[in-house]
Amino acid sequence: MTNNKSNADLLITTILSGIEEVKGKEITILDLREIENTVCDYFIICEGTSNTQVSAIVNSIQKQVSKSLKDKPWHVEGMDNQEWVLIDYVNVVVHVFQKHIREYYDIESLWGDAKTTEITTSY
Numbered sequence: 001m002t003n004n005k006s007n008a009d010l011l012i013t014t015i016l017s018g019i020e021e022v023k024g025k026e027i028t029i030l031d032l033r034e035i036e037n038t039v040c041d042y043f044i045i046c047e048g049t050s051n052t053q054v055s056a057i058v059n060s061i062q063k064q065v066s067k068s069l070k071d072k073p074w075h076v077e078g079m080d081n082q083e084w085v086l087i088d089y090v091n092v093v094v095h096v097f098q099k100h101i102r103e104y105y106d107i108e109s110l111w112g113d114a115k116t117t118e119i120t121t122s123y
Contacts, residue, residue, distance in 0.1 A: 008042065012044065015064070015065065015089075018060040022048075023121070023123050024047065024121075028108060031117070032111065040088075041091045041092065042092045043094075047102050055082050057096045083097070083101045084098070084105070
């Protein structure tokens with residue numbers, strides 16, 4: 001069991017590093033493990049200011065995870081319009097939003113029972 005937790009922790013740390021490398025904003029981690037019938041253990045949610053930045057965040061995450069952990073996403077969705085890109089690493093799902101789309105869908109509220117961690121960035 002410990003090994004599983006450390007793999008998830010390592011994946012989360014690597015994803016956060018990818019987001020921070022290209023200055024992704026408003027990073028939140030939702031821990032869904034205590035909630036029944038969830039599709040994964042964690043959501044990581046962040047935002048970019050434009051299509052270009054959303055794309056850069058997604059590429060940075062995939063590059064970091066591939067390089068550090070030799071892992072690639074099971075599924076990526078939303079790269080066509082780059083307003084909301086979902087990167088599915090099975091136990092960890094990353095949502096990269098543009099601000100207005102994030103506010104509209106407000107998935108943090110939908111998962112209000114989850115333990116929430118806000119990541120403070122220094123940029």
